[in-house]
Amino acid sequence: MDPLLNPFRPGAGIRPPELVGRQAEIDLVDLMVAHSRRQRNDGGLILYGLRGVGKTVLLSRLRQIVENAGWVTVQLEARPGESGKLIARQSLARGVAMAGRKMNRFQHALGEVREALASVTSFSATIGGTGVSLGVDPSPHRANSGLIEVDLEELVADLAAPLQKNQSAFAIFVDEMQDLDRDLLTALLAVQHRAGQQDWPFYIIGAGLSTLRRTLAEARSYSERFTIREVGPLAADAAATALAKPAEEFGARFTDEALAEILGAANGYPFFLQTYGKAVWELSTDRLIDGTTAIAGIEEGNADLDQGFFPARWDRTTPLERQYLRAIVAVSGSTASTSAIADALGKPATSLSPVRQSLIEKGIIFAERRGYVSFTVPNMDAFIRRQNDLDDVEDD
Ligand SMILES: Nc1ncnc2c1ncn2[C@@H]1O[C@H](COP(=O)(O)OP(=O)(O)OP(=O)(O)O)[C@@H](O)[C@H]1O
Ligand SMILES: [Mg+2]
Known part of the structure; x- marks a missing residue:
C-alpha cells in the first residue's frame, strides 16, 4: 500500500500512531496533578523497562499531560560519562531558565514570582555557567552555592509558593535515568524527598533501564518517595x-x-x-x-x-564482550548466572567482572538479581544466535 500513508513508525522516541496500554501510568500522573492542586505531594514516578518497550514516548505523553495542566517542566536525557554529566547540568540550567520564562506569564503573586525568578537566575548561572535574562538580577544568596543538592533545594523551596498560588507545579523529566551521574541523581532524589515532606509542588518523573531499580534501592531511603513501575510488553x-x-x-x-x-x-x-x-x-x-x-x-x-535495532548495541561491543554475551545465550537464553557464564567460558568469575561491568555501562545487560545478568534488549538472544553463523570472533 501507499508508503506515504504508512502509519507505523518504528524508531527511538518516535510517537506511535496510537499509544496503547499505558492507561495505568497516565492515571497515576492525573492523580499526581489532582493531589498537587490540593497542595499534597505523594512523590515522584520512576518507570523502568527493556529497550524499545516504550518508555520515552510514554514519558513524552506524561509531560504533555502535566503541561496541559499548567505545570512547568524540564526535560533531561542522561548520558554516561563525564561529558554526560556536564550536558545534564547544562540542560538542567537551560530548562530551569525556560521554566522561569513560563512563570513570567503567571497572573498571581507577582512579587513572589519575581523573587523566585531571582533564584532561577542564580541557579542557572551557578549550575550551567551561563547567564539567562529573565528581567531580574540573580539572587545574591539563594541557589548559588555550587553544590547541586543545596542549590536545587533552595530553588524548589523558592518556587513553591508562587507555583502553588498559580495552581502550577514544577516537574523534571529524566530519560535514560540509569545514566545520570551520582551527584545529580542523589540531589534529585533528596529534593523530591524534601518536597514530599513539605508538600512543595515538585516532581521527578524518570524513565530508564531496569538497573534503575537497583540504583534507587541503594540511594538511601529516598526512593520511598517514588512510585516505581515497570513498563512492560503490551497485553x-x-x-x-x-x-x-x-x-x-x-x-x-x-x-x-x-x-x-x-x-x-x-x-x-x-x-x-x-x-x-x-x-x-x-x-x-x-x-x-x-x-x-x-x-x-x-x-x-x-x-x-x-x-538497526540489535546492531545499535551489538556493534558497540568488543570481541571479549561478545563472547560473554554469547555465553549468556548458550547457558540459558536471556538471563544467566554469572558463575554459569564463567564455567561456559572456562574462566574464573572474578576475571570476568570488568567485561560484565562494561556491558552494564553500555546498557546491554543489567544485573537485577545478585549473581545474574539479563539482556536489556528483548529477543537479543535470538539475534545473537543468528550472528553466531555470521561473525565468529576469535578469543584474544
Ligand atoms: N504504547 C505504545 N503503543 C504503540 N507503540 C508504541 C508504544 N510505546 C512505544 N511505541 C513505539 O515503540 C517504539 C519504541 O518506543 P520508545 O523509543 O519510547 O522505547 P524506549 O523504551 O524508550 O526504548 P529505549 O530503551 O531504547 O530508549 C517507537 O517506535 C514507538 O512509537
Ligand atoms: Mg527511550
Missing part, C-alpha cells in the same frame, strides 16, 4: 489495537490470522509491533492484510531489526 488486546486502529484510519484491515502472526512475533514489544506493522503495510497490495502478507512482513521486519 495482547492492546497490541492488537496498536496495529488495527491506525490501519483502520487509512481504510485498511488485518485478518485475524494476520494479527495473530504479528502479535506472536512481536511478543507485545512496541518497537517490534511498529517494525512489523510498517513492513507488512509496505508489502500488502490489498487493503485487507492477510496471513501470508503478515508472515512475509515479519521476515522483512526482522531483517530491518537485524540492520
Whole structure:
C-alpha cells in the first residue's frame, strides 16, 4: 500500500500512531496533578523497562499531560560519562531558565514570582555557567552555592509558593535515568524527598533501564518517595489495537490470522509491533492484510531489526564482550548466572567482572538479581544466535 500513508513508525522516541496500554501510568500522573492542586505531594514516578518497550514516548505523553495542566517542566536525557554529566547540568540550567520564562506569564503573586525568578537566575548561572535574562538580577544568596543538592533545594523551596498560588507545579523529566551521574541523581532524589515532606509542588518523573531499580534501592531511603513501575510488553488486546486502529484510519484491515502472526512475533514489544506493522503495510497490495502478507512482513521486519535495532548495541561491543554475551545465550537464553557464564567460558568469575561491568555501562545487560545478568534488549538472544553463523570472533 501507499508508503506515504504508512502509519507505523518504528524508531527511538518516535510517537506511535496510537499509544496503547499505558492507561495505568497516565492515571497515576492525573492523580499526581489532582493531589498537587490540593497542595499534597505523594512523590515522584520512576518507570523502568527493556529497550524499545516504550518508555520515552510514554514519558513524552506524561509531560504533555502535566503541561496541559499548567505545570512547568524540564526535560533531561542522561548520558554516561563525564561529558554526560556536564550536558545534564547544562540542560538542567537551560530548562530551569525556560521554566522561569513560563512563570513570567503567571497572573498571581507577582512579587513572589519575581523573587523566585531571582533564584532561577542564580541557579542557572551557578549550575550551567551561563547567564539567562529573565528581567531580574540573580539572587545574591539563594541557589548559588555550587553544590547541586543545596542549590536545587533552595530553588524548589523558592518556587513553591508562587507555583502553588498559580495552581502550577514544577516537574523534571529524566530519560535514560540509569545514566545520570551520582551527584545529580542523589540531589534529585533528596529534593523530591524534601518536597514530599513539605508538600512543595515538585516532581521527578524518570524513565530508564531496569538497573534503575537497583540504583534507587541503594540511594538511601529516598526512593520511598517514588512510585516505581515497570513498563512492560503490551497485553495482547492492546497490541492488537496498536496495529488495527491506525490501519483502520487509512481504510485498511488485518485478518485475524494476520494479527495473530504479528502479535506472536512481536511478543507485545512496541518497537517490534511498529517494525512489523510498517513492513507488512509496505508489502500488502490489498487493503485487507492477510496471513501470508503478515508472515512475509515479519521476515522483512526482522531483517530491518537485524540492520538497526540489535546492531545499535551489538556493534558497540568488543570481541571479549561478545563472547560473554554469547555465553549468556548458550547457558540459558536471556538471563544467566554469572558463575554459569564463567564455567561456559572456562574462566574464573572474578576475571570476568570488568567485561560484565562494561556491558552494564553500555546498557546491554543489567544485573537485577545478585549473581545474574539479563539482556536489556528483548529477543537479543535470538539475534545473537543468528550472528553466531555470521561473525565468529576469535578469543584474544
Ligand atoms: N504504547 C505504545 N503503543 C504503540 N507503540 C508504541 C508504544 N510505546 C512505544 N511505541 C513505539 O515503540 C517504539 C519504541 O518506543 P520508545 O523509543 O519510547 O522505547 P524506549 O523504551 O524508550 O526504548 P529505549 O530503551 O531504547 O530508549 C517507537 O517506535 C514507538 O512509537
Ligand atoms: Mg527511550
